[in-house]
Amino acid sequence: MPAKASRIWKIESRLSKKVYDAPGFLQRYRTSTTDMKFAPCQTLNRPVLPWPRQCLGLAILLVVLLTGSNALAQNQALKLDGNGSCVELPPNIFKDLTQCTVEVWVKWEGLPSYSRVFEFGAPWQSMSLFNQASKPDLRFNFYPKNVKSNQALRYNVLVPALIRTNEWIHLAAVSGPGGMLLYANGRLVGQHTNTACFADLRAVQENYIGHGLSGNQGDRDFCGEIDEVRVWNHRRTVAQIRDNMFKRLSGREEGLVNLWNFDDGTANDATPAAAHGRFKGNAKAVPCDLGLVAELAPPSAPTIASLPPAATTAASASPSASSGTAVWWIAAALFALVILLAWLTLMFKRSGLGSAKLVGADSVRALPNGMATSTANDALVRGDLKEQALAELTSFAKESLVQGLYSQRAALLEAQKRAQQELAEMEVRLMALRLPERIQAYEQRIAELERDLETRGEELRELTRMTLEALRQKLEQEKQKAGPSRFN
Numbered sequence: 001m002p003a004k005a006s007r008i009w010k011i012e013s014r015l016s017k018k019v020y021d022a023p024g025f026l027q028r029y030r031t032s033t034t035d036m037k038f039a040p041c042q043t044l045n046r047p048v049l050p051w052p053r054q055c056l057g058l059a060i061l062l063v064v065l066l067t068g069s070n071a072l073a074q075n076q077a078l079k080l081d082g083n084g085s086c087v088e089l090p091p092n093i094f095k096d097l098t099q100c101t102v103e104v105w106v107k108w109e110g111l112p113s114y115s116r117v118f119e120f121g122a123p124w125q126s127m128s129l130f131n132q133a134s135k136p137d138l139r140f141n142f143y144p145k146n147v148k149s150n151q152a153l154r155y156n157v158l159v160p161a162l163i164r165t166n167e168w169i170h171l172a173a174v175s176g177p178g179g180m181l182l183y184a185n186g187r188l189v190g191q192h193t194n195t196a197c198f199a200d201l202r203a204v205q206e207n208y209i210g211h212g213l214s215g216n217q218g219d220r221d222f223c224g225e226i227d228e229v230r231v232w233n234h235r236r237t238v239a240q241i242r243d244n245m246f247k248r249l250s251g252r253e254e255g256l257v258n259l260w261n262f263d264d265g266t267a268n269d270a271t272p273a274a275a276h277g278r279f280k281g282n283a284k285a286v287p288c289d290l291g292l293v294a295e296l297a298p299p300s301a302p303t304i305a306s307l308p309p310a311a312t313t314a315a316s317a318s319p320s321a322s323s324g325t326a327v328w329w330i331a332a333a334l335f336a337l338v339i340l341l342a343w344l345t346l347m348f349k350r351s352g353l354g355s356a357k358l359v360g361a362d363s364v365r366a367l368p369n370g371m372a373t374s375t376a377n378d379a380l381v382r383g384d385l386k387e388q389a390l391a392e393l394t395s396f397a398k399e400s401l402v403q404g405l406y407s408q409r410a411a412l413l414e415a416q417k418r419a420q421q422e423l424a425e426m427e428v429r430l431m432a433l434r435l436p437e438r439i440q441a442y443e444q445r446i447a448e449l450e451r452d453l454e455t456r457g458e459e460l461r462e463l464t465r466m467t468l469e470a471l472r473q474k475l476e477q478e479k480q481k482a483g484p485s486r487f488n
Contacts, residue, residue, distance in 0.1 A: 049230055074250065075227070076262045077105070078209065082223025085269045086211035086283035092119055093258065093275045094198040094231065095205055098256075099176025101236040102127070103225040103245070105290055107168045111136060112220030115173070116212040118229065120202035123213045124148040128214070130222075136163035138189075140173050140182045144196035146203075155194035157182045162189065165224075168290055170245045173450055174235050181235075186242040209260070209267075209277070227290055231258040248292040375449035412462065415423050421455035427474070442475040 046422045076131070078087060094100065106117050111134045119128035125146045140157040147153040157180055174181040180192040198205065206213060209229060210222035228248075232255050244253075251259045251270030259270040260277060262285040267277035426445065449468050456464055 004362075011216070014242065023146065024155060046289040054376070075287040075288055075290050075292050076265060077107075077227035077285040077290060078212040078260075078262050079224050079225055079284050081094040081114065081282050082110060082221050083281065084221060084284040086221060087209040087260070087283055088211075088280055089120075089207035089209065089260075089277040089279040090275045091207065092205050092209065093273070095114060095201070095232055096196040097231075097257070098178075099178075099197050099233070101172055101174045101230075101232040101234065101235070101241075102129070103170070103172045103230040103232070103241065104129070105168055105170050105224040107288075108163055108165045108222075108349055109224040110165065111163070112223055114212065114216070114219045115222040115225060116219075116220060117207070118197070118207075118209045118210070119213050120200050120207045121205050121213065122146075123215060124204050125201055126205075126213055127173070127175060127198070132158060132164055136161050136165075138162040138171070138182070138184070140190065141155055142175050142180055142194055142196055143193075144194070144200045155192055155196070156287065157192050159189045163486035170241075172236060172241050172245075175233055178235060183238065183241055186238065186245060188238065210283070210307050211280075225286070225288055226263060227288060229258075229260040233257050236329065238411065245293060309351060358442065387417075419463050419470060422471045423474070425470075435478065439475065439478045439482065442471055446471050446475065 018125055102118070102120075104117060108115075108131065111131050113134045114130055114132070116128055116130040116284070119126050121127055121143075125143050127139070128141045130139055130141075132156075138159045142155055143153060144155075145153055159182065162184055166444050170183075170185050172181075172183040175194075176197040177195050180194050181188060196222075209226060212221075214217045230249065231232065232253050247260055248261070248263075249256065249270075254271070256271055258273055258275050261270055263391040265285045267279055267283075267285075269275040269277070379475060446468060447472070449464050453461060453468075
């Protein structure tokens, strides 16, 4: 039989301090401490697994998985520098809406005066969301008519100290029948009775993201990042807002009129309406750490529910936006680990490494004399290893039992010591009392410990019993000092 030179695993057992290596035969042992080394030797004519090529394939697979997960989790947002940068949307795209919800993720990097997240409509007659002056106060306006000269119609919702720079916050502005509602991170933070919507605006409507329409000298453009600008043709409930705020929508959800998510690097509308916007100034799409999750299941039809009770306080800090990205990385790593373990299990099963195999009598007779002798020696070695393992296991069990007994004895001694200490402290306090008062104090303490005995743990119960026994002895001694007449 021709021999084939290759590389196999040579196993060195630390228990016996020997190297078992028979020419042309791969010997396998299962030991608790084993070193595996590559060594050139002769093998039978059997296929040897191409380990280097499979390891290379596994590495490529892991790279593809991690890269694919990163690409899937990658999200882009609109980046605006606050200096003439914005997105211009087509005009009059909302003019037929009698009710609506505008959702948006926002991260302020600064607080330029009256910087608009968006403004849809006409000057002084629009729907807008912005920070009040240069403060962290959030303001939601809906002006149904030109209110430049009529301040009584300047309907707005103002939430003080809601904005935190360099933190993502989800905002949802609801308008139409039922009044104005403002949600932050899925919580209602403000409301107004104004029932107007876009269909009530009697003017040519211009629409901007990151830029205002009023033309005031004190107004500035938005500085920061904006993502997932969604316009719905109905009033979203708090449950619907919370359910979708962390999802990356497809643009075909029922009731979704427009969606600008900037994931393709443009300001294109992802819905069939195709109301594509265009970047102005230094506006651009950049990778962001918002970490939205793609929606896998088909969306359900929106349900129009009654308004929930209004919240009276502002929402707390926005949730950690980077947690979504971290979840994707963890999921990718776990998936890769599962693939790796499955692959290694399959390879070890196919190669037989790590498992002891008995060679039958017919196979032994068919082998050369040297190999048959080696097989017989294998059985002896396995027997020695089993006996040694059994002896070590028995010794370990004995040591564990003795250690447990010592620990229990130490706990009892500690309980006794604590009982004596408590009794000594009580005696010091009682020595200052007169005899009848000492007897009464002993009786009262005994009654308290008897009530607590059943509710305490095993260790405290033992301590309580020892304390009770000592107190009863002291009580008897005090009664004897008082004489029999007092207790008859």
